[in-house]
Each structure stands twice: as structure tokens, then as C-alpha cells.
Amino acid sequence: MTIEQSPAPSDVADVYDGIGQIYGSAWGPNYHYGYWDDDADDSSIEVATDRLTDMMIAGLGAQAGQRVLDVGCGIGHPALRLVRTSGVNVVGISVSHVQVAQANELAAAAGLGDKATFQFTDAMDMSFPDGSFDAAWAFESMWHMPDRGQVLSEIARVLRPGGRLAIVDVIERGPVSPEGRKVLDHVCENYAVKSLGTVDEYEKALAANGFVDAEIRDISANCNRTLAVMADAVETKRDELVALVGEEQADSLLAFMRLSAVTPEQGYLYLTAVRA
Numbered sequence: 001m002t003i004e005q006s007p008a009p010s011d012v013a014d015v016y017d018g019i020g021q022i023y024g025s026a027w028g029p030n031y032h033y034g035y036w037d038d039d040a041d042d043s044s045i046e047v048a049t050d051r052l053t054d055m056m057i058a059g060l061g062a063q064a065g066q067r068v069l070d071v072g073c074g075i076g077h078p079a080l081r082l083v084r085t086s087g088v089n090v091v092g093i094s095v096s097h098v099q100v101a102q103a104n105e106l107a108a109a110a111g112l113g114d115k116a117t118f119q120f121t122d123a124m125d126m127s128f129p130d131g132s133f134d135a136a137w138a139f140e141s142m143w144h145m146p147d148r149g150q151v152l153s154e155i156a157r158v159l160r161p162g163g164r165l166a167i168v169d170v171i172e173r174g175p176v177s178p179e180g181r182k183v184l185d186h187v188c189e190n191y192a193v194k195s196l197g198t199v200d201e202y203e204k205a206l207a208a209n210g211f212v213d214a215e216i217r218d219i220s221a222n223c224n225r226t227l228a229v230m231a232d233a234v235e236t237k238r239d240e241l242v243a244l245v246g247e248e249q250a251d252s253l254l255a256f257m258r259l260s261a262v263t264p265e266q267g268y269l270y271l272t273a274v275r276a
């Protein structure tokens with residue numbers, strides 16, 4: 001019997017191959033939030049998003065020659081920065097064929113096709129052998145997973161003992177007001193998300209799936225500016241957005257993006273842990 005998963009891989013691909021292409025053309029090749037040191041920090045999107053990648057690289061602590069799994073690789077930009085910085089080999093996975101093709105093209109163009117490869121694979125059910133990676137990161141991909149515990153269990157399986165894990169993710173922060181719930185529901189309904197995780201859920205799921213030494217930080221204060229900056233960026237592509245989804249939906253997406261930036265119930269988490 002096949003059990004339907006929600007969101008299905010094709011639901012995620014529809015988002016990234018649809019509105020995601022427009023958001024990407026406005027935002028840049030890092031398909032993730034930016035990190036700003038404080039309110040006075042006026043770093044550009046490029047600097048702020050690369051800064052978050054550098055935090056992930058530091059948290060992962062991978063050494064030259066090691067093999068790293070990139071769970072939810074986007075178009076491979078963070079993975080290529082990891083390869084350049086740490087001298088590791090990366091295997092990136094995504095459920096968008098379009099992204100996989102773009103990522104492999106970018107790696108080849110950068111002369112890194114032998115160090116970074118990207119393939120279509122569902123993180124819920126990976127075919128990699130047990131213990132075949134030294135480290136793994138899930139860079140803003142966990143919010144899409146139908147079952148985060150199952151993905152953590154899969155990552156634990158393919159990591160060798162002692163292998164490090166780094167995650168950043170969009171999360172829910174309680175208590176949730178009725179206004180906050182509307183914003184969180186909008187995220188789930190429009191971005192192929194079943195439910196957002198919480199710090200508490202992550203603590204329990206990491207422990208239950210073979211991870212120790214977890215360090216979890218709520219970095220919402222540094223990252224939530226992303227939504228307002230992204231709304232400004234996507235506004236410049238409004239015509240393309242309207243052509244794809246219609247005027248009403250485009251207005252709704254942009255309005256909720258701005259609302260998300262000032263909704264404390266929508267947050268952002270950074271964590272590292274070690275496979276026992």
C-alpha cells in the first residue's frame with residue numbers, strides 16, 4: 001500500500017518551479033533567509049544570506065575531503081560556497097528536477113562539478129547507504145517535510161557515528177494569537193508546508209532519532225527582516241507574479257510577506273547536533 005505524503009514532492013516542486021522562480025530572480029541564488037547582526041546592520045541581501053551560509057558552514061565544521069549531504073539544495077549556491085570554503089565533497093538533493101538541473105549547471109560552470117553533485121531525491125526516503133556521509137545540513141528545507149522525525153531518522157541513518165548536523169528552519173513560536181495563526185496558515189497553504197516545527201518539537205525529535213549535543217538558537221530577531229526585504233524585492237517582479245497567479249493572489253502573497261515580518265509567531269531557528 002502506498003501512503004500519500006503531504007506535501008507531496010510534486011507540491012514542493014510546484015512552489016519552487018512556479019512562484020519560487022520569480023522570488024529567486026528577485027532575491028538571488030541563496031534560497032534562504034538573511035542574517036542581520038542588529039537593526040543598524042544595513043547589509044545587502046547577498047551579504048546577509050551569505051552570512052547565514054557561513055554560520056551553517058561554521059556549525060557543520062566539516063573538514064577537507066569529507067562527504068557532506070545537502071538536504072534540500074535549492075540551486076546549489078550554499079553548497080558551492082561550502083565546497084569552496086571547506087574543500088569538502090557535497091551531494092545535494094531536491095524534489096525539483098528544475099533545481100537539480102540548475103544546480104548541476106552552476107557547479108559545472110564554477111569548475112566544481114567533480115566536488116558537488118545534485119540529484120532528485122526525496123529526503124523522506126533516501127537510497128544512500130548507512131553511514132555514507134560525514135556531515136549533513138538541512139538548509140531551510142525541513143519546513144516542507146511531511147514528517148520531520150522521519151527525515152531526521154533518515155539523516156541519522158546515512159550519517160556516520162560522530163557526524164555533525166546543522167539545520168536552519170522557519171518555525172512556529174507560541175503562544176499563537178488568532179492573528180498569528182492566520183499568518184502561519186497562509187504559509188502552510190501557499191508554500192507546501194504541512195505544519196511549522198517548534199523548538200520543543202526539534203529538541204524531542206533530535207533526541208528520539210539518535211542525535212546528541214544539540215544546540216538550538218532562536219535567531220528570529222536577526223532573520224525576520226528577510227520577509228520585508230523580500231516583499232520589496234518581489235514587488236519589482238509584480239508583473240511576472242500577476243501573470244502567473246493573478247492580481248488577487250499576488251496582492252495576498254505580498255501582503256502576507258510583509259505581515260510575516262512583524263508576526264512574532266513566525267520565527268527562525270539555527271541548530272547543530274551530533275549523530276550519536
Ligand SMILES: C[S@@+](CC[C@H](N)C(=O)[O-])C[C@H]1O[C@@H](n2cnc3c(N)ncnc32)[C@H](O)[C@@H]1O
Pocket residue numbers: 009012013016029030031032071072073074075076077078093094095096099121122123124138139140141144145
Ligand atoms: C527554501 S529552499 C532552500 C534551498 C537551499 N538550501 C538554499 O538555502 O538555497 C527549500 C529546498 O528544500 C527542498 N525540499 C523540500 N522538500 C524536500 C524533500 N522532501 N526532499 C528533498 N528536498 C526537499 C526544495 O526542493 C528546496 O530545494
